[in-house]
Amino acid sequence: MCIGCTQNDLSSNLDNPSLHNNSSFPLGTAVRFKPFQKDAQLRRLQQHHFDSYTAGSDMKMNQVMPTEERFDFSIVDSIIAYAEEHNQRVFGHNLVWHSSTPEWVRQKAKQNPKWLLPFLKGYIQSYVGRYKGKVHGWDVVNEGLNTKGAGFRTDTIWYETIGLEYIEKAFEYAHEADPDAILFYNDFNIERDLEKFNTMIEMVQDFQKRGVPISGIGFQMHIRMDIPNDIIAYTLKTAAETGLHIHLSEVDIIFNTHDDTRGGGIERYTEITPEMLVAQAKKYEELVKIYMTTVPKDQQYGITFWGFNDRDTWIRRFFKMRDWPTIYDENLKPKPAFYGFLEGLKSNQISSKSNLN
Ligand code: 9MR
Numbered sequence: 001m002c003i004g005c006t007q008n009d010l011s012s013n014l015d016n017p018s019l020h021n022n023s024s025f026p027l028g029t030a031v032r033f034k035p036f037q038k039d040a041q042l043r044r045l046q047q048h049h050f051d052s053y054t055a056g057s058d059m060k061m062n063q064v065m066p067t068e069e070r071f072d073f074s075i076v077d078s079i080i081a082y083a084e085e086h087n088q089r090v091f092g093h094n095l096v097w098h099s100s101t102p103e104w105v106r107q108k109a110k111q112n113p114k115w116l117l118p119f120l121k122g123y124i125q126s127y128v129g130r131y132k133g134k135v136h137g138w139d140v141v142n143e144g145l146n147t148k149g150a151g152f153r154t155d156t157i158w159y160e161t162i163g164l165e166y167i168e169k170a171f172e173y174a175h176e177a178d179p180d181a182i183l184f185y186n187d188f189n190i191e192r193d194l195e196k197f198n199t200m201i202e203m204v205q206d207f208q209k210r211g212v213p214i215s216g217i218g219f220q221m222h223i224r225m226d227i228p229n230d231i232i233a234y235t236l237k238t239a240a241e242t243g244l245h246i247h248l249s250e251v252d253i254i255f256n257t258h259d260d261t262r263g264g265g266i267e268r269y270t271e272i273t274p275e276m277l278v279a280q281a282k283k284y285e286e287l288v289k290i291y292m293t294t295v296p297k298d299q300q301y302g303i304t305f306w307g308f309n310d311r312d313t314w315i316r317r318f319f320k321m322r323d324w325p326t327i328y329d330e331n332l333k334p335k336p337a338f339y340g341f342l343e344g345l346k347s348n349q350i351s352s353k354s355n356l357n
Pocket of ligand 1 (some may be wrong): 056057060100142236252314318
């Protein structure tokens with residue numbers, strides 16, 4: 001019996017099969033720790049369905065080092081304790097991301113460009129070293145490519161100050177601090193923008209040739225209903241040919257569209273219909289099947305949702321638009337998408353971890 005749970009909590013939590021018990025690879029969702037701590041229903045669902053924990057924000061640079069050169073590891077320590085208690089893998093998101101670089105780092109790098117690379121080294125080595133053996137893998141660099149098309153993102157303090165080398169340096173520092181951690185390059189739209197994808201693959205192949213310790217590719221996989229499956233299959237298969245781990249790291253599937261900027265939602269659909277729900281279920285099922293058939297089993301690092309319910313999804317907040325991107329609805333009830341995703345997982349029955357519930 002769950003102390004503090006209402007009847008509603010229990011029925012919505014336990015009626016459905018556990019996703020991770022039907023999966024042969026780890027399944028996760030992004031979590032914002034503070035609201036999560038206060039939400040018993042959400043915690044029970046997370047524990048029921050997932051065996052991997054990704055912090056939606058809590059592990060980023062502006063969260064663990066909000067003020068000058070002083071770490072605050074309190075929330076990360078709580079996350080590790082939670083994951084240990086519930087037997088979950090912790091995935092570290094992320095070490096370097098232009099968008100979560102604190103303002104004080106930007107200012108200091110502008111005043112003294114020589115300071116930034118040693119800072120990066122100290123930051124990564126202290127952080128990764130502290131959680132050696134506890135954080136299983138890291139998004140070492142997040143979104144280092146241009147938003148659209150070929151080439152690298154140049155309007156970041158990291159590129160402007162250190163040059164492109166900041167990417168491989170980050171991998172080297174992380175590997176030195178924890179040689180067993182799986183180290184990812186993570187980005188969005190690489191499943192659909194072939195120019196962007198090609199830049200990423202060229203970088204990975206170059207790293208492999210030169211011994212830069214990259215061990216995984218993260219496809220954020222924020223997709224839309226109309227992104228063609230054959231393009232997704234092509235990019236996943238080609239990425240898997242590098243031999244690296246492949247993580248679908250931030251999955252959600254929207255109906256509407258946006259221009260990739262805050263507030264940039266373009267609402268074509270303002271209501272969700274039964275037909276749309278069924279189509280979304282099919283898309284989730286197909287996505288899992290594509291992952292399982294194009295990525296060899298020992299490279300399947302896992303699938304992580306970027307939030308698993310339409311109540312909390314970042315899409316509505318960030319793009320300021322209605323949408324229904326996830327597998328649970330606003331009332332924390334499973335949508336057809338949940339069953340579609342489950343069907344996809346079950347198509348791999350023979351090799352599943354267990355099919356007990
Ligand atoms: O969903 C995250 C949101 O809650 C945070 O405020 C934001 C800034 O830290 O980051 C969001 O997550 C992003 C992720 O870290 C990288 N890929 C895009 C995600 C959605 O913006």
